[in-house]
Amino acid sequence: MVRRSASILSRLLANPSSPFTAPSRSITYMPRPGDGAPRIVTLIPGDGIGPLVTGAVEQVMEAMHAPVHFERYEVRGNMRKVPEEVIESVKRNKVCLKGGLATPVGGGVSSLNMQLRKELDIFASLVNCINVPGLVTRHENVDIVVIRENTEGEYSGLEHEVVPGVVESLKVITKFCSERIARYAFEYAYLNNRKKVTAVHKANIMKLADGLFLESCREVAKNYSGITYNEIIVDNCCMQLVAKPEQFDVMVTPNLYGNLIANTAAGIAGGTGVMPGGNVGAEHAIFEQGASAGNVGNDKIVEQKKANPVALLLSSAMMLRHLRFPTFADRLETAVKQVIQEGKCRTKDLGGDCTTQEVVDAVIAALE
Amino acid sequence: MSRRSLTLLKNLARNANGSGIQTRSVTYMPRPGDGAPRAVTLIPGDGIGPLVTNAVEQVMEAMHAPIFFEKYDVHGEMSRMPPEVMESIRKNKVCLKGGLKTPVGGGVSSLNVQLRKELDLFASLVNCFNLPGLPTRHENVDIVVIRENTEGEYAGLEHEVVPGVVESLKVITKFCSERIAKYAFEYAYLNNRKKVTAVHKANIMKLADGLFLESCREVAKKYPSITYNEIIVDNCCMQLVAKPEQFDVMVTPNLYGNLVANTAAGIAGGTGVMPGGNVGADHAVFEQGASAGNVGKDKIVLENKANPVALLLSSAMMLRHLQFPSFADRLETAVKKVIAEGNCRTKDLGGTSTTQQVVDAVIAKLD
Numbered sequence: 001m002v003r004r005s006a007s008i009l010s011r012l013l014a015n016p017s018s019p020f021t022a023p024s025r026s027i028t029y030m031p032r033p034g035d036g037a038p039r040i041v042t043l044i045p046g047d048g049i050g051p052l053v054t055g056a057v058e059q060v061m062e063a064m065h066a067p068v069h070f071e072r073y074e075v076r077g078n079m080r081k082v083p084e085e086v087i088e089s090v091k092r093n094k095v096c097l098k099g100g101l102a103t104p105v106g107g108g109v110s111s112l113n114m115q116l117r118k119e120l121d122i123f124a125s126l127v128n129c130i131n132v133p134g135l136v137t138r139h140e141n142v143d144i145v146v147i148r149e150n151t152e153g154e155y156s157g158l159e160h161e162v163v164p165g166v167v168e169s170l171k172v173i174t175k176f177c178s179e180r181i182a183r184y185a186f187e188y189a190y191l192n193n194r195k196k197v198t199a200v201h202k203a204n205i206m207k208l209a210d211g212l213f214l215e216s217c218r219e220v221a222k223n224y225s226g227i228t229y230n231e232i233i234v235d236n237c238c239m240q241l242v243a244k245p246e247q248f249d250v251m252v253t254p255n256l257y258g259n260l261i262a263n264t265a266a267g268i269a270g271g272t273g274v275m276p277g278g279n280v281g282a283e284h285a286i287f288e289q290g291a292s293a294g295n296v297g298n299d300k301i302v303e304q305k306k307a308n309p310v311a312l313l314l315s316s317a318m319m320l321r322h323l324r325f326p327t328f329a330d331r332l333e334t335a336v337k338q339v340i341q342e343g344k345c346r347t348k349d350l351g352g353d354c355t356t357q358e359v360v361d362a363v364i365a366a367l368e
Numbered sequence: 369m370s371r372r373s374l375t376l377l378k379n380l381a382r383n384a385n386g387s388g389i390q391t392r393s394v395t396y397m398p399r400p401g402d403g404a405p406r407a408v409t410l411i412p413g414d415g416i417g418p419l420v421t422n423a424v425e426q427v428m429e430a431m432h433a434p435i436f437f438e439k440y441d442v443h444g445e446m447s448r449m450p451p452e453v454m455e456s457i458r459k460n461k462v463c464l465k466g467g468l469k470t471p472v473g474g475g476v477s478s479l480n481v482q483l484r485k486e487l488d489l490f491a492s493l494v495n496c497f498n499l500p501g502l503p504t505r506h507e508n509v510d511i512v513v514i515r516e517n518t519e520g521e522y523a524g525l526e527h528e529v530v531p532g533v534v535e536s537l538k539v540i541t542k543f544c545s546e547r548i549a550k551y552a553f554e555y556a557y558l559n560n561r562k563k564v565t566a567v568h569k570a571n572i573m574k575l576a577d578g579l580f581l582e583s584c585r586e587v588a589k590k591y592p593s594i595t596y597n598e599i600i601v602d603n604c605c606m607q608l609v610a611k612p613e614q615f616d617v618m619v620t621p622n623l624y625g626n627l628v629a630n631t632a633a634g635i636a637g638g639t640g641v642m643p644g645g646n647v648g649a650d651h652a653v654f655e656q657g658a659s660a661g662n663v664g665k666d667k668i669v670l671e672n673k674a675n676p677v678a679l680l681l682s683s684a685m686m687l688r689h690l691q692f693p694s695f696a697d698r699l700e701t702a703v704k705k706v707i708a709e710g711n712c713r714t715k716d717l718g719g720t721s722t723t724q725q726v727v728d729a730v731i732a733k734l735d
Binding site: 029030031032033034035036065067123124126180183184187188190191192193226278280281282285318321322324325326327328331368 | 396397398399400401402403432434490491493547550551554555557558559560593645647648649652685688689691692693694695698735
């Protein structure tokens with residue numbers, strides 16, 4: 001009897017929060033009159049798994065009666081540029097939800113994702129890589145926010161062939177962009193009670209370019225004495241991520257390193273199918289899956305309709321918060337996390353066998 | 369030995385969900401520039417006002433919240449609000465108020481009401497709910513009282529017809545009734561509330577409260593998924609103390625709202641802990657949810673034993689209103705933890721702590 005109690009005790013202590021108590025707070029929101037007016041959001045389903053997962057979001061929004069209307073636009077990755085009316089729609093609505101646009105390899109067609117970000121000056125990309133309760137991974141205590149500069153760096157798209165067989169690709173780092181991404185990262189840490197900001201760089205090799213990035217980060221760090229600031233070289237960073245991820249909190253990076261770090265962090269925390277993320281500028285915001293799903297997922301997943309909608313659902317919860325509908329965001333996140341926690345309905349990348357539609361139905365059933 | 373393990377197990381199981389107070393991993397994506405500090409007008413006021421507003425100032429400082437206060441001295445016996453205070457509120461759009469004492473009788477109109485009318489803060493909101501760890505006679509209380517703030521019995525239009533005979537006008541307009549009903553249903557929609565109850569006395573005041581009810585019914589038609597019902601105010605007071613769990617959101621004209629809010633606050637733990645605020649189309653004024661008996665007794669002021677919890681929770685509402693949700697979460701979590709632990713409570717909650725001790729406990733619990 002004593003031994004059984006002892007084993008039950010040890011199991012209880014090891015798993016103190018096993019029944020998932022949704023944080024139902026008696027909430028002290030006081031909306032302004034008129035806050036319930038519906039908002040219009042531009043919707044770009046895109047290619048590959050894009051239409052599947054945006055269809056999932058549309059169904060869940062409908063089920064929640066969220067005050068959001070979608071203006072859908074067909075854009076494909078092999079178009080030469082993003083259609084004018086789409087850009088105008090995003091400028092008008094200020095918020096956009098995107099499935100994913102396939103970027104063809106080579107060929108000289110510039111990425112439409114990049115074009116959108118540059119034209120709307122959406123300079124910060126944010127991915128929150130965090131262990132989802134109930135989803136077992138090899139790494140625990142992962143809670144990393146990767147803030148990545150979105151408009152310059154290696155993605156400037158300035159390449160030319162000097163002579164046949166010799167190509168130069170320009171990586172551009174400017175003080176202006178580095179300063180504003182550093183400012184955004186520290187402001188994010190301040191507003192969200194984060195303790196540490198880590199700058200990721202390779203300034204031992206690219207002394208001037210990444211050196212300029214680091215200088216800007218150091219200057220901004222002086223204004224935030226309550227937040228720890230440190231720097232890490234990107235190769236060591238990748239190793240530390242997979243060895244001891246709990247040492248990282250907020251990471252601010254230039255464009256390319258951010259892409260790689262975000263995907264690595266997403267992978268150790270549960271996969272790119274579940275991490276929410278978004279892109280924000282001074283005036284506009286685009287929400288999409290946190291880390292790219294290998295461009296837009298492989299064809300087999302599309303055919304079998306087994307794409308994981310969780311990442312885009314959590315990103316649409318971020319979008320609801322951005323649009324000042326916090327209660328709807330809470331409900332959506334709670335339902336999604338409950339579905340993952342229960343573990344019955346998971347797509348292939350999480351170890352299950354469900355289709356996208358089955359996950360959507362489970363989420364809708366879990367809404368309160 | 370085994371019996372002790374069993375009780376240990378039971379205690380552990382009960383606390384396994386924590387004291388219900390969790391920190392969320394939140395997915396906020398602020399806009400660039402959202403961290404810029406905001407100015408908030410601060411009116412300490414009379415009585416317990418300066419004590420509790422000072423508590424808020426200390427906690428905001430400890431959290432490094434991006435707020436700075438513009439303090440103005442206003443007292444209840446002034447004949448009207450100083451114009452610089454009104455200008456400050458118009459500029460900052462948000463105000464935190466301790467409490468302004470309204471003298472009984474005497475013909476001096478209430479400065480609280482004047483503030484609400486001039487800024488057209490037409491909705492007053494009080495959230496009355498059981499706090500974890502604070503035992504009361506009533507459980508499962510979670511009522512939001514939305515009260516029309518500008519007309520009704522508080523129109524302030526009284527005259528003496530002949531010596532010894534006074535008429536007091538209660539004014540109900542379609543415009544104001546409609547907008548408070550719209551606000552109440554919008555609140556219920558945005559906050560996933562299932563039921564809105566209109567409180568009235570239309571059997572007696574057939575035209576006045578009848579107009580209020582008509583407006584509520586019209587707005588209810590636009591929200592088919594929210595249950596709407598009506599209750600006469602005397603029955604309402606009785607039902608509140610008998611079966612409070614039947615109420616969710618309540619929309620009321622001015623006077624009934626005052627009484628219902630105070631009753632609901634009392635059954636859920638007291639006016640010392642309920643947060644609330646007043647909002648209009650352009651401005652918002654945050655203060656204790658339900659009035660603390662005008663501004664509290666003199667003895668509480670002398671001994672510095674006023675309960676700062678209500679104003680701290682209202683300032684958390686204010687932080688959310690200013691779009692600083694993380695700071696609001698931290699403040700609310702710290703305050704609720706202090707109450708749940710029960711070591712540090714003021715007299716109205718059954719303890720003997722002073723205001724400063726409660727403030728220190730909250731600051732210690734901030735993470």
